Amino acid sequence: MLRWNWRNTVVCAAIAATGLAPAPAPAAAQHLSPPGMDFARVLGTPALPGIYGPETAVVVLGYGLTPEGTMRDELVARLRAGLTQAVFAPLSPIIVTGGNPQAGLSEADAMADWLTAAGIDPTRILREPEADSTVANARNTAAMLSERGLRSVVLVTSDDHIDRARSTFAAAGITVVGDLTPGRALWSSVPLHIGGFGPARPAL
Template identity: 80%
Template sequence: MVRTWGKRVVCAAIATTGVVCAMAAPAGADLAAPPGLDFARALGTPNLPGIYGPDTAVVVLGYGLTPEGTMREELVRRLRAGLAQAVFAPLSPIIVTGGNPQAGLSEADAMADWLLAAGIDESRIIREPEADSTVANARNTAAMLAERGLHSVVLVTSEDHMARARGAFADAGVHVVGDLTPDRAQWDSVPLHIGRFGPGPTA
């Protein structure tokens, strides 16, 4: 079981960089490299997500929805970066924070729905649907961390928002151990769906 789970984590993690995880091909098979991927370059980038344990939460900050309650492209880009980080840290809970509801839907609920559709297990997702600013994102997240005994976070937001977000979370007493932005990661190949992954049945 441990070996199977380990393989699933590795496959899922590799999938976020665009590599197809497949069974070994028969000897003599004509193998072609997956299209659109420079795996060596992906491994060499300093912008790979970090590997963290269950005491560190991945925190994805919201971005204003359209009046119809749909997500703007920048929020989808943040979620893709958050998905990559979630795969590399499969034991970390994921906090989606953002209020400002449109058409009856908060940013947090829209983000959670996207993550569920992408294959993240619902038990990992913590919704914070009240924040109406970066300061509120930080303050409300700090309260959730304290309630759950979590000790640190990895922030996921846009590059031009990161400095302000880090400052707000520091002011709220949150220990930020890392961050990831879609601007630095530039992983347009991160899939919209990675399949279900996470610890499977022990039997």
């Protein structure tokens, strides 16, 4: 049986507005995957960002900065995927987690600056600038979630890191309801601007 709801409509309208894909009619919707089966992850195909509310945080994991304190391409790719997810879930806070400072700048601070330049409201961004490993990312994020009454997260990291990140966050007691990686966010490499909604990606 085909199912269609407002979330499907919003996602398809948003994708269509970017010019990346036409909006299908409800009758053209694909059938839902069996519970627990994420075919996009299994097949490595592009995935739609999820639509979440204010109780779910988008968590972007850091990646080592250069000695000069600039971001490497890998971290910029994570941020582009994170920006895509953030636009599709405008009520979700964004946690940027990563320490390892270089030239006086932590990974979290560099990521927050990039997102702010992209048009994200700075008050929406929560910085976690102490973590020096995936385990610390998870532990420190768990503390932030507890302090703010947040219940779940969407993880954003590299394709070759996502499985380890998911298991590490789960071991820290965090409910991971979704994930997005650069390799599965096909549209993360193009400017993202949906009419008057959502930020334009900076040329970084």
